[in-house]
Amino acid sequence: MGARRVAPVLFLAIGVVALLVWWLVYTQRVVTDLRREAARSSQMYARVYQALSQEGDDGTAALLDLSRYIRQAGVPIIVTNDKGAPTAVANLPFESGVAIEDPRIREYVRVLDRANVPISQPGVGNVHYGDTPLVEGLRVVPIITVVTLGLFLLAGTYAIVTRGRAERERVFAGMAREAAHQLGTPLTALAGWVELLAERDADTTAQTAVGHMRGDLDRLERVAHRFERIGRPAQRDSVDVREIVFRVAAYFRARVPTMSHQVRITDTLPDDPLSVEGDAVLLEWALESLVRNAIDALAGRGGTVELTVEPLPEGGARVVVADDGPGVPRELRNEIFKAGFTTKPRGWGIGLALTRRIVMDNHGGRITLLQTDRGAAFEIMLER
Numbered sequence: 001m002g003a004r005r006v007a008p009v010l011f012l013a014i015g016v017v018a019l020l021v022w023w024l025v026y027t028q029r030v031v032t033d034l035r036r037e038a039a040r041s042s043q044m045y046a047r048v049y050q051a052l053s054q055e056g057d058d059g060t061a062a063l064l065d066l067s068r069y070i071r072q073a074g075v076p077i078i079v080t081n082d083k084g085a086p087t088a089v090a091n092l093p094f095e096s097g098v099a100i101e102d103p104r105i106r107e108y109v110r111v112l113d114r115a116n117v118p119i120s121q122p123g124v125g126n127v128h129y130g131d132t133p134l135v136e137g138l139r140v141v142p143i144i145t146v147v148t149l150g151l152f153l154l155a156g157t158y159a160i161v162t163r164g165r166a167e168r169e170r171v172f173a174g175m176a177r178e179a180a181h182q183l184g185t186p187l188t189a190l191a192g193w194v195e196l197l198a199e200r201d202a203d204t205t206a207q208t209a210v211g212h213m214r215g216d217l218d219r220l221e222r223v224a225h226r227f228e229r230i231g232r233p234a235q236r237d238s239v240d241v242r243e244i245v246f247r248v249a250a251y252f253r254a255r256v257p258t259m260s261h262q263v264r265i266t267d268t269l270p271d272d273p274l275s276v277e278g279d280a281v282l283l284e285w286a287l288e289s290l291v292r293n294a295i296d297a298l299a300g301r302g303g304t305v306e307l308t309v310e311p312l313p314e315g316g317a318r319v320v321v322a323d324d325g326p327g328v329p330r331e332l333r334n335e336i337f338k339a340g341f342t343t344k345p346r347g348w349g350i351g352l353a354l355t356r357r358i359v360m361d362n363h364g365g366r367i368t369l370l371q372t373d374r375g376a377a378f379e380i381m382l383e384r
Contacts, residue, residue, distance in 0.1 A: 015152050019145075026141065076130040078109050087125060191217055222281065234279040234362035241283070241317040241382065242274045245309050248287045252305075256295060261302040263295055268308045274317050276382045278363045283382075286358040289351040290321040290378050297325035297376065315384035320370070322377035333369055 067090075079088040086105045094104060112118070112128040119127040194217060198210045249267040256263040287307075294305040308320040328336060335341050337356045342349035359365045359380055370377040 015155065019148055074133050076112060078105060078112060078128045079125055080109065080128065081125045234282055236277050237280065238275045239278045239280045239283060240273045240275055241319060242269050242309055244280060244284050244287060245269060245307050245319060248284060248291055249307050252291050252295065261300055263298050263302055264304045266304060266306045268306070270309060270311060274309060274311055276317050276384055278382065282358045282362055286355040287319070287321065289355045293351055294321060294323035294325065294376070297323055301325070317382045319380040320377055322375060324375040327372065327374065327376050328369060336369065
């Protein structure tokens with residue numbers, strides 16, 4: 001299992017362990033606080049009972065102890081009279097010694113009332129109170145737990161999906177390499193037959209056909225090499241973009257319709273070589289996918305496919321493959337690069353997704369569907 005597939009699973013395991021440890025520590029703290037509260041309540045009950053059972057004791061000391069207990073419990077309290085003016089406060093989140101007339105106290109009354117309904121005490125007024133720090137913590141804990149478990153669930157789902165996708169890609173890569181291996185034998189035999197025809201037949205037409213057959217054989221060999229590269233890191237060589245575009249344009253120019261519904265393929269290339277760092281086999285594959293899509297868009301109507309190459313001021317190359325066909329509907333512009341998406345009855349939805357992967361993932365470039373008045377134009381930006 002590769003490092004990329006191990007990382008999500010390891011993250012999930014560490015997260016679950018961390019959550020369990022945190023939950024254990026927090027629950028133990030809550031138990032400790034509850035025991036402390038129980039001890040305080042028991043002591044306060046005993047103190048009040050003692051004051052009530054002693055003759056001549058007006059209970060003042062017990063009341064003071066009760067007030068001290070409330071402060072230790074941390075319950076925020078504001079007592080107001082019938083007019084709503086504060087008369088007594090305890091445990092407010094302000095600095096000590098705040099004046100009872102401070103307007104912040106009136107504002108805090110509304111905060112306490114949102115937490116709990118105030119209690120009306122005859123002869124005293126209204127008692128506005130909040131929650132202890134323990135209750136506040138217990139209120140937040142379920143939210144934190146649910147959010148954390150949700151994140152772990154998403155991480156687990158991502159790990160499973162990623163692992164399944166990686167397994168499928170590995171199987172696909174193995175099948176592609178096996179296909180390339182199987183193509184090697186018939187390609188070698190075909191090359192031998194083409195050489196035999198070239199030596200025995202001097203007819204001009206036959207020689208022209210032999211020339212095209214050699215071109216097709218060369219292309220088949222390059223296609224076989226492409227399949228061998230699937231699943232392996234892209235090479236980082238100095239690649240002449242001008243040469244690749246010229247070769248792609250020449251190949252398709254000799255094979256597009258030239259009678260009815262004629263398709264013209266033109267290229268605009270710089271005078272000097274234009275080199276970038278990349279993989280020539282993969283870049284040629286990406287450009288062929290774009291040109292093939294453009295030719296398919298012109299099927300049954302004819303038109304022009306134009307390939308343009310120009311250098312970038314900061315270094316690198318800009319390649320544009322444009323056609324004057326029907327173009328891409330606005331509502332589909334965000335979908336065309338997704339794997340499996342196609343508008344062709346027998347399409348697989350792989351070409352543009354593969355092109356995007358080669359340009360962006362393998363070469364760190366950018367591919368964009370440009371805004372055009374007619375047809376479609378794809379722009380590829382490659383860094384030097």
